[in-house]
Amino acid sequence: MAQLGGYVGGHYRVDLSTGTSEQMAFSPEILRSFIGGAGLGARILFDMTGPHTDPLGPENVLAFLTGPLTGTPAISSGRHAVIAKSPLTEIWGESDAGGSWGATLKRSGVDGLIFQGAAESPVYLVVSEKGIEIRDAKHLWGLSTLQTDAAIRAELANKAAVATIGPAGEKLSRIAAIMHDGKHSRAAGRCGLGAVMGSKKIKAIAVLGSRRVPVSDPAALKESIKRMAHRIVNKTKNYRSFGTGGGVLTSAALGDLPVKNWSLGEWMHGAEKISGQKMTETILVGRYSCESCIIGCGRNVRIQTGPYRGVDGAGPEYEALAGFGSNCLVDDLGAIAMANQLCNVYGIDVISTANSISFALEAYEKGLIPTELLKGLNLKWGNPQSVLALVHQIGRREGLGEILADGVRKAVDQIGPQAEELAVEVKGLEPAFHDPRALSSIAVGYATHPRGACHRGGTHTMERTPIPELGYEVALDRFATERKGELSAVLHDYYGLFNSLKLCHFILTAVAPSEILGWLNSVTGWDMELSEFLLAGERHTNLKRLYNVRCGMTKDDDRLPERLLTKLTEGGAAGRVPDIGKMLSDYYRQRGWTEDGLPTPEKLRSLGLEREGAAVGIVK
Amino acid sequence: MSGGIVKVKFYSPYDRLAGVPEVLIEIRDGATVGDLLIKLLRMFPVLTKVIKIGDAEELSASTLLMADEQVVSMGTMLSPGQDLKIMPFILGG
Numbered sequence: 020m021a022q023l024g025g026y027v028g029g030h031y032r033v034d035l036s037t038g039t040s041e042q043m044a045f046s047p048e049i050l051r052s053f054i055g056g057a058g059l060g061a062r063i064l065f066d067m068t069g070p071h072t073d074p075l076g077p078e079n080v081l082a083f084l085t086g087p088l089t090g091t092p093a094i095s096s097g098r099h100a101v102i103a104k105s106p107l108t109e110i111w112g113e114s115d116a117g118g119s120w121g122a123t124l125k126r127s128g129v130d131g132l133i134f135q136g137a138a139e140s141p142v143y144l145v146v147s148e149k150g151i152e153i154r155d156a157k158h159l160w161g162l163s164t165l166q167t168d169a170a171i172r173a174e175l176a177n178k179a180a181v182a183t184i185g186p187a188g189e190k191l192s193r194i195a196a197i198m199h200d201g202k203h204s205r206a207a208g209r210c211g212l213g214a215v216m217g218s219k220k221i222k223a224i225a226v227l228g229s230r231r232v233p234v235s236d237p238a239a240l241k242e243s244i245k246r247m248a249h250r251i252v253n254k255t256k257n258y259r260s261f262g263t264g265g266g267v268l269t270s271a272a273l274g275d276l277p278v279k280n281w282s283l284g285e286w287m288h289g290a291e292k293i294s295g296q297k298m299t300e301t302i303l304v305g306r307y308s309c310e311s312c313i314i315g316c317g318r319n320v321r322i323q324t325g326p327y328r329g330v331d332g333a334g335p336e337y338e339a340l341a342g343f344g345s346n347c348l349v350d351d352l353g354a355i356a357m358a359n360q361l362c363n364v365y366g367i368d369v370i371s372t373a374n375s376i377s378f379a380l381e382a383y384e385k386g387l388i389p390t391e392l393l394k395g396l397n398l399k400w401g402n403p404q405s406v407l408a409l410v411h412q413i414g415r416r417e418g419l420g421e422i423l424a425d426g427v428r429k430a431v432d433q434i435g436p437q438a439e440e441l442a443v444e445v446k447g448l449e450p451a452f453h454d455p456r457a458l459s460s461i462a463v464g465y466a467t468h469p470r471g472a473c474h475r476g477g478t479h480t481m482e483r484t485p486i487p488e489l490g491y492e493v494a495l496d497r498f499a500t501e502r503k504g505e506l507s508a509v510l511h512d513y514y515g516l517f518n519s520l521k522l523c524h525f526i527l528t529a530v531a532p533s534e535i536l537g538w539l540n541s542v543t544g545w546d547m548e549l550s551e552f553l554l555a556g557e558r559h560t561n562l563k564r565l566y567n568v569r570c571g572m573t574k575d576d577d578r579l580p581e582r583l584l585t586k587l588t589e590g591g592a593a594g595r596v597p598d599i600g601k602m603l604s605d606y607y608r609q610r611g612w613t614e615d616g617l618p619t620p621e622k623l624r625s626l627g628l629e630r631e632g633a634a635v636g637i638v639k
Numbered sequence: 640m641s642g643g644i645v646k647v648k649f650y651s652p653y654d655r656l657a658g659v660p661e662v663l664i665e666i667r668d669g670a671t672v673g674d675l676l677i678k679l680l681r682m683f684p685v686l687t688k689v690i691k692i693g694d695a696e697e698l699s700a701s702t703l704l705m706a707d708e709q710v711v712s713m714g715t716m717l718s719p720g721q722d723l724k725i726m727p728f729i730l731g732g
Binding site for chain 1 (some may be wrong): 726730
């Protein structure tokens, strides 16, 4: 049998308690069914953890997983997934990052690293073609992410790509991120997986390598890339010009930009001051592209004078601009750039941090925060110093930050039920800054995504972009209820496939599913048909659902917070509330699930998930 | 012929390219967004580089057009007194 392209040498299980590692062999059938990245991660997490796994205990798994396209010339394939049971949500935890780390891991001859156990004292790992080495990291513990990156790269002659946690991950903040690539700050931010890394006492993972990733039919891949490159560049040119921050104006106009902890609908005047366009005119000093990317949405910014002097590195993306900007009423781009940089340095998720801060500002305004927690802190909407002070406190787990460092849901537990109405989260995960009142598919997308209120399920970006091969031949009205549940189900599966292949979602509007499948077949040597490919995406989503069901999640968790179901009185989404009930029913029906949101035995059999269904008690 | 005025508000970088933040354009009864854009691009030829009205799909992918808080397209009828916002379309991230 010919060698399978796209996979380089295997996945390795590293037991930190014993300091040993061994190869985990996945059969060709398993790889074809679960592909890699988050798909394979679902299989690993389901098999190795369960409802009784403490997310911050040694029994949890922390997996860094590439996909078969990672490290190949396939456009925008420089991504990897990070998987664990989430300490923030206590269900399926998934995050991913771009940059160069994943591709470098592949070049070291490793497809994925699966960590279990916990080291007795801080360690970092060096993964290279020579093997996996566990080194002492006591001298790195307490350092920021940038300091850690610089120190390790110096130790390794500046040849390594480094994934690291900052002080927040060490202190087990449930919104801690895992940061990659030093000043470029590519974050696996969501679901608090930095805390899982901290619980295992892994400060960092350095990867080095120069092996080529085998491609089964390089000529076919090259020809396909050549054919698609111009189309991708053309369709994504606004991302290159303005970064994702260019979306601030679009979202503000649509009523999609959250304002004042999701309570207002109009902030166009502020949006103009903090947009990606404004960044381009003011503090932008360069653009950044991840491995094999031809878009270049990353921003490099620098501020050399004034109160935010010292900002130097990765610029704020849309989520930081919306989260620290409009949702906190801060219209100072320099302050937002500083808040973003602090998140990167402490290693905390921008989205959860910013949501926690807007929650705190409102709770403070309403007098809900006990004085003893404030320690003299004076919080005000629109005041950059209030926001920056809270970012510091969260990063250090000090003062009010001690509570906010575990996310909004746990903050309500501490502050009291009167704060519940201010808390915006789904299944414990704070939403990305896209408002479901402006784009109704976001509502059902947030409510049903396996990791909580996730914007990476694709619905909001695709309402306007038909995908005929997925059954969507015309754009959908952004407020409509019809077909949105079905669309979300289809897109969760399709975006999930991107998370398994490890492709960037930003090429998705320019490339058809069959063309992506063409890349997969050219790389691996498979002869997969489109139906099998799409079925794999459905399999991945269903397995993540089974994992969550086994963790105790029910239909009642597929919900939106009251704040997001309250009509706005102004702006591009004024007077609109999504019909979440109807869309949920449509979502379940599209999936072949029961009205209680459970996969049926027939559905699981059709996906080859009988064993997993039996483990959850669905398949007898 | 009756008709009226539509106010077009440019957002960055279209305002910089056009050299003005907004412009008033006279339309006839029954005019569409497409009619207005043709007129607009005649007034500001530099905008033809970024507003591609010849390709509906590319226009939709690259430019957001909103009239009184509603997303509109080339075929949408306009009414005198409406405000039309024009900006690059980016959504995601």
